[in-house]
Amino acid sequence: MDHVVDSGSIRSCVLPWLARVLYPLARRVVLPTYFGSVTIEGLENLPQNARSLLFAPTHRSRWDALVVPCAIGRPICPADLHFMVSANEASRGLQGWFIQRMGGFPVDTTNPSIASVRHGIKVLETGKALVIFPEGDIFRDGHLHPLKPGLARMAIQAERSHSGVHIVPIHVEYGSPEVGWRCGVRVMIGRSLPLAQYLDRPAKVAAPTLTQDLADALNQLAQSPTEPLNGSDLPR
Template sequence: MSSFDSMTPLESDLQPPVHSDVHVPSPFLGGFLRHNLLMHAAKFSFQASSNAGVLPPAQFTPWLASLAYPVGRYGLLPAYFREIEVIGQENIPLSGPVILAPTHRSRWDAFVIPYAAGHDITGRHLHFMVSADEVVGCQGWLIRHLGGFPVNTKRPTISSLRYGIELLRKHEVLVIFPEGDIFRGRDIQPLKPGLARLALQAEANQPDLDTRIVPIHIHYNQPTVPWKSRVKIQIGTPLRVADYNLGSPKNDAQLLTCGLFRSLKSLEERV
C-alpha cells in the first residue's frame, strides 16, 4: 500500500463546499457558445457514476479552450467590467507543476483567473478542481472539456485526488480555491489544508518535482460584482513546496497553509 493509500483521503479539506467552486456563469453559455457548443454537448452529457462515487477524469479539448479564452478575454469580461487590472503576471511560472491559489469572492473568479493567467498569457492551460455536483449536463461537459475535473465532496475518492497529483507530475497547472467557499468580505478566510496536503504528497512521491503554489488575490470594488464593476487581480511570489516538505505530513501541511495565508494576506494589504 502506498503512502497515499494509507493517508486519510483529505476528506472535505481539499474540495470546496458543494455550492462554491467553479460554476460557469450563465453569460458564458450565451450567444455563439450556446448555439454551437450545447448542441454538441448534449451528445456527451455527463452522468455521474453510481459505483462508489467514481468520477471519470477531465476530457480536455485544446481547441475548445483556445476558443473560450479569447471569448472571455475580448468579449464577455470587457463588456461586463469597467476595469480589469492585473498585477504580477511575471510571477507565474512558465514551466513545471503549478497550483494557482486564488481567493474566492465571486463566481466571476472562474473567468478572471483565466484572464490573468490563462493559456493566451502563459501558454499553459488551467485545470480547475470542481465540486462534482457542478459537473453535470451541458455545463459539466463544458467544464470538463475546458480542463476542469470533478471531486465528489460527499464521497471523496482516492482516484480523484490521484488525478490531481498526476496532473502535477505532468507539469500541468491546477487551480484550487484554498478558502473553499465564496466569501464576499475583504478579509482572507482560514484556508483549508487540503491544497497543501495534495502538493506535499505530490512532492513526496517525486522529490525533484519542484511544485510551486502561486497566491492570487482577487478584489472587486463592489462585493456583489454588479455590471461595470472594477476588479483587481494581484499575483504574488510563488511558494516552493519542497521548502515545506520536512518529513512530518501533518506539520508540513500546517506550515505550508500558514505560509500561503501570509502571502495572500500580504497581497490583501496592498489593495
C-alpha cells in the first residue's frame, strides 16, 4: 500500500516497493562506487522521543538529494521521508517520476505557495519526516548562506497543532567543491532543536530566533573537528 500524505491540492507519497529497491541500491552500489568514502557522524543525536522530524541539511551538490536520504532514511529514521523539491526538479522526466514516488512534492523556491507550505505542515502533523534544504539553493563555496525564513514559520505552526516536532541540523561536506569521481563525503548530524521551547515567545520573535538558532547549529557542525574522510558508514 502506498504511504500517502494528501493535503488537498498537493500530495506526496512513498511507494514501499520502490523504497525497498532504491535505498539498498544507492547504499550498496551507487554511493560506494562513485565516492571514495562516505562518513556519517552524529546518528546518536537523532531524538528518540520526537513525534515528527524536520531534517535541515546544508546544500552543496545535487548529490545531496541521494546522500542525505541514504544517511538518515529507513531504517535509521523509522518514518517515511518526504521532501520539499523545487518545481523544476520535480517535473523533469524520469527524475521527476522518481521524486514524486519517493516522497517529493514541488515548491516554488523563490515564492513558495500557501499550498506547498500547508502540505509541509501536514507531513509533520501526520508523524512523517520532512527534509528541507534551508538555504534554498546549492552553494559550492562551503559557507553557510542565509537561511530562508519559511522553514522556521512552518515548523512552529506544525508544533502548535502537533506537539513533539524537532528540527535536526545536518552539515554535508564533500572532498572537493565539484564533487568529482572518488572524492569523499561526510554527513554530520547535530543535536535536534525541540520546537516546544519557541511557543512561549511572541510570533514575530519566535521564527527569527529559531532561524538564527538553526544557523548557529549548522555553523557549529561545520567548524567541528573531524577525522580524514575514509571508509563507508552507510547502513545496508
